[in-house]
Amino acid sequence: MKKVFSRPKSLVDCQTHFCPGCTHGTAHRLVAEAIDHFGVQEETIGVCGVGCAVFMYDYFAIDAIEAPHGRAPAVATGIKRVHPKKVVFTYQGDGDLASIGTSEIIHTANRGESITVIFINNTVYGMTGGQMAPTTLLGQKTTTTPYGRNSSNDGYPIRMAEMLAPLEGVAYSTRVSMHNAKEVLKAKKAVKKAFEMQIAGMGLSFVELLSACPTNWRVKPLEGQKRVEQEMIPYFPLGVFKERKEKNLNS
Amino acid sequence: MVERVLLKGNIAIAKGAIAAGCRYYFGYPITPQNDIPEYLSSELPKVGGTFIQAESEVASINMVLGASAAGARVMTSSSGPGISLMQEGMSYMAGSELPGLIVNVMRVGPGLGGIAPTQGDYFQATKGGGHGDYFNIVLAPASVQEMYDLAIKAFELSDKYRNPAMILCDAILGQMKEPVALEEAEEVTLEAKPWALDGSKGRKPQFLKTLYLSDGEQEAHNLELKEKYDRIREEEALFEGKGLGDCEIVVVAFGTVSRIVKTAIQMARKEGIKIGMIRPITLFPFPASIIRETAKKIPRIMVVEMNTGQMLEDVKLSIENGVKLGFYGRPGGGIPTPEEILKEIKVMLDEEGF
Numbered sequence: 069m070k071k072v073f074s075r076p077k078s079l080v081d082c083q084t085h086f087c088p089g090c091t092h093g094t095a096h097r098l099v100a101e102a103i104d105h106f107g108v109q110e111e112t113i114g115v116c117g118v119g120c121a122v123f124m125y126d127y128f129a130i131d132a133i134e135a136p137h138g139r140a141p142a143v144a145t146g147i148k149r150v151h152p153k154k155v156v157f158t159y160q161g162d163g164d165l166a167s168i169g170t171s172e173i174i175h176t177a178n179r180g181e182s183i184t185v186i187f188i189n190n191t192v193y194g195m196t197g198g199q200m201a202p203t204t205l206l207g208q209k210t211t212t213t214p215y216g217r218n219s220s221n222d223g224y225p226i227r228m229a230e231m232l233a234p235l236e237g238v239a240y241s242t243r244v245s246m247h248n249a250k251e252v253l254k255a256k257k258a259v260k261k262a263f264e265m266q267i268a269g270m271g272l273s274f275v276e277l278l279s280a281c282p283t284n285w286r287v288k289p290l291e292g293q294k295r296v297e298q299e300m301i302p303y304f305p306l307g308v309f310k311e312r313k314e315k316n317l318n319s
Numbered sequence: 320m321v322e323r324v325l326l327k328g329n330i331a332i333a334k335g336a337i338a339a340g341c342r343y344y345f346g347y348p349i350t351p352q353n354d355i356p357e358y359l360s361s362e363l364p365k366v367g368g369t370f371i372q373a374e375s376e377v378a379s380i381n382m383v384l385g386a387s388a389a390g391a392r393v394m395t396s397s398s399g400p401g402i403s404l405m406q407e408g409m410s411y412m413a414g415s416e417l418p419g420l421i422v423n424v425m426r427v428g429p430g431l432g433g434i435a436p437t438q439g440d441y442f443q444a445t446k447g448g449g450h451g452d453y454f455n456i457v458l459a460p461a462s463v464q465e466m467y468d469l470a471i472k473a474f475e476l477s478d479k480y481r482n483p484a485m486i487l488c489d490a491i492l493g494q495m496k497e498p499v500a501l502e503e504a505e506e507v508t509l510e511a512k513p514w515a516l517d518g519s520k521g522r523k524p525q526f527l528k529t530l531y532l533s534d535g536e537q538e539a540h541n542l543e544l545k546e547k548y549d550r551i552r553e554e555e556a557l558f559e560g561k562g563l564g565d566c567e568i569v570v571v572a573f574g575t576v577s578r579i580v581k582t583a584i585q586m587a588r589k590e591g592i593k594i595g596m597i598r599p600i601t602l603f604p605f606p607a608s609i610i611r612e613t614a615k616k617i618p619r620i621m622v623v624e625m626n627t628g629q630m631l632e633d634v635k636l637s638i639e640n641g642v643k644l645g646f647y648g649r650p651g652g653g654i655p656t657p658e659e660i661l662k663e664i665k666v667m668l669d670e671e672g673f
Contacts, residue, residue, distance in 0.1 A: 108518075109519070110518050110519050110520040110521075111518040111520070112518060113389070113516050113517070113518060115385070122530060125526035125528060128524070129519075129524050130518075130519060130524050131516040131517070131518055131519050131524050131525055131526065132516070132524070132526040132527075133385070133388050133415070133516055133526060133527045133528070134411075134415070134526070134527065134528040134529060134530060135381065135384075135385075135411075136381060136384075136407050136408060136411050139377065139378070139381035139384075139408070142373070142377075142378040142379075142381035142382050142384075142385065143381050143382070143384055143385035143388070144385060145345075145371070145378075145382050145385060146343070146345065146381070146382035146383060146384060146385020146386035146387070146388070146389065146393070147385040147386065147388060147389045147516065148385075149343065149369045149371070149382075149386060150343065150385075150386045150389035150390065150391045151389050151517055151518070154517065154518050155518075171374055171375060171377070171378065172374075172377075172378055172381070174374075175373070175374035175378065179371075
C-alpha cells in the first residue's frame with residue numbers, strides 16, 4: 069500500500085504542550101516537512117525564540133538553541149557565519165520578533181543573512197498569558213488592553229512582512245495563513261520556498277504565519293480559525309511581498 | 320625567535336585573540352576600545368575570519384552567543400554602557416555554558432560617563448553582572464604584554480570551563496604603547512567541542528538552553544555551575560606578589576593602579592619604608608588565599624583602586640579578624656599618584672605606631 073501521510077522525520081514523536089486550536093503544531097510540521105524535503109535534517113540548526121515557541125528543541129529532531137527574547141536573528145547570524153553551508157532558521161512569535169526583537173530582525177534582514185525566519189503572528193502574547201502584542205488588532209481585548217486596543221494609547225498593529233520586504237537583504241517575504249486545509253497547503257509551499265531561498269544563498273527569507281491562539285483569545289478552537297479569516301486577514305493581507313529572482317549583486 | 324614589537328594595548332588584545340585562534344568578532348563602536356574592532360576588521364579577513372559591526376551591543380553579544388554555540392572561538396569588546404547592554408546575553412552564555420571573550424575597556428560611570436581611566440566596573444565584572452546565579456572568569460592585565468598574554472589565556476580558560484571570560488582594563492592600558500613579545504605564529508589546534516551545534520550528522524540532535532521548568536531541574540543545573548565555579552576558584556587564581564618577604568604593609572591593587580603602586584613602593588624604600596604588593600591578575604577567581612595567608616604574617620593591608628571601594632569588599636572577605644585594613648580610592652577618572660598612595664600608607668603606619 070502506498071504511504072501518503074506520516075510524521076516528518078524532523079519532528080520528534082511526542083505530545084506537545086500546545087493548547088487545543090493552537091496552530092504552532094501545524095507550523096512546526098510545515099517547517100519539518102520543508103527540512104525533510106530538502107534532506108537537510110542533519111544540516112539544520114534551529115534557533116528558538118522566547119514564548120510558546122521556546123520548546124521547539126523538544127519537538128524538532130534537529131540541533132537547536134534557545135535565544136534570549138527577541139535576539140534569535142542575532143544568534144542565527146553568529147551560527148550562520150560559522151557554518152555558512154548549514155541551514156539556519158529562527159522560529160519566533162510576535163512579541164519576540166515584532167516587539168522586543170525589531171532591531172535584530174531588521175538588521176539581520178538588512179545584512180542579507182541567508183537564514184529563514186518563521187514568524188508566528190497570533191496577535192497576542194501567548195505564554196505570558198494573553199497580553200497585548202504589537203500585532204494586536206485595534207479594539208482587541210487582551211489582559212493589558214482590557215478596553216480593547218486603542219490607537220491613541222497603544223499605536224497600531226504592525227505589519228512585519230510588508231515592513232521587511234523593501235530591505236535589500238531580504239530575498240523573500242510573504243504572509244500566509246493556516247486557518248483551513250487549503251491555506252495550510254499554501255503555507256507549506258511558502259515555507260518550502262523560504263528554505264529553498266536560503267539553500268540558494270539568496271538572502272533572508274521571511275514567512276509570517278497567521279496563527280490562532282484560542283486560549284488567550286478566550287474562544288473555542290474552531291472560532292479561533294474563523295477569527296483568523298474574518299478579522300486578521302482583512303488587516304494582515306496574505307501574499308508575497310518580495311521574491312528575489314537573482315542573487316544580490318552587491319560587492 | 321620571539322618577536323618584540325611596540326604595540327598599543329587594545330591592538331595587543333586583538334593580536335592575542337588572533338594568536339589564540341579567534342576568528343570571529345562581533346561588536347559595536349564605543350570609546351576607548353575602538354582600536355580593537357578597527358584592527359580586527361582589517362586583520363580577521365586575512366586569516367579567513369569574520370568581522371561584523373553589529374547594530375548594537377545587544378546584537379553583538381548574541382552573535383557571540385551564536386558563534387560560540389556553533390563551536391567557534393569568538394569575541395566582542397566594548398566599554399561600560401555597552402557592557403551593561405551585553406549582560407543579558409552574558410547571563411544566557413553562562414547558563415548554557417558557552418565560552419567567549421568579552422573585553423571591557425572601562426570608562427567612567429554611572430551613565431554615559433567619560434573616557435578617563437577607571438576601575439568602576441569591578442562589581443559588574445566579578446559578581447556575575449547580569450541576572451541569575453553565575454560568574455564570569457575575569458582577567459585584569461597591568462601591561463600591554465599582559466593584554467596580549469591574557470587574551471590568549473582568556474580563550475583557554477573560557478573553553479576549558481565552558482564559561483564566558485572577560486578582560487577588564489582601562490583607557491590607559493588600552494591606549495598606551497609598550498614593547499610586546501609575540502608568540503611565534505603557528506597553527507592553533509583547538510580541542511573538539513562535542514557539545515557544539517553543527518547539524519546532527521552522525522549523532523543525535525542536541526540543543527543548548529537555559530530554561531529548566533521541571534521540579535528541581537534548575538536547582539541541579541545551578542549546583543553544577545557552582546561546582547564549576549568552585550573548581551575555577553581552586554585551580555585558576557593568579558596573582559603577582561612583590562616584596563612580600565620583608566614588608567611592613569601590603570598593598571592590594573590591580574591593573575593600572577598596581578603600576579602606580581610599584582612607583583610608590585620604590586619611593587618608600589628610599590625612605591626606609593618597606594611596602595609589599597599583591598596584584599590580583601584574576602579578579603574572578605579572586606586570589607583570596609594568598610591575601611589571607613599574607614595578612615596572617617603582615618596584618619596591615621591597604622587597598623588602592625580607581626573607584627570608591629569595590630575590590631575592597633573581596634579583600635575584606637579574604638582576611639580574618641584583627642587585620643588592619645585601609646583604603647584609598649580615586650573614582651570618576653581620578654588617577655592616584657604615587658605620592659598620594661605613599662602619604663596614605665604613612666598615615667596608616669603612623670596610626671599603628673610605626
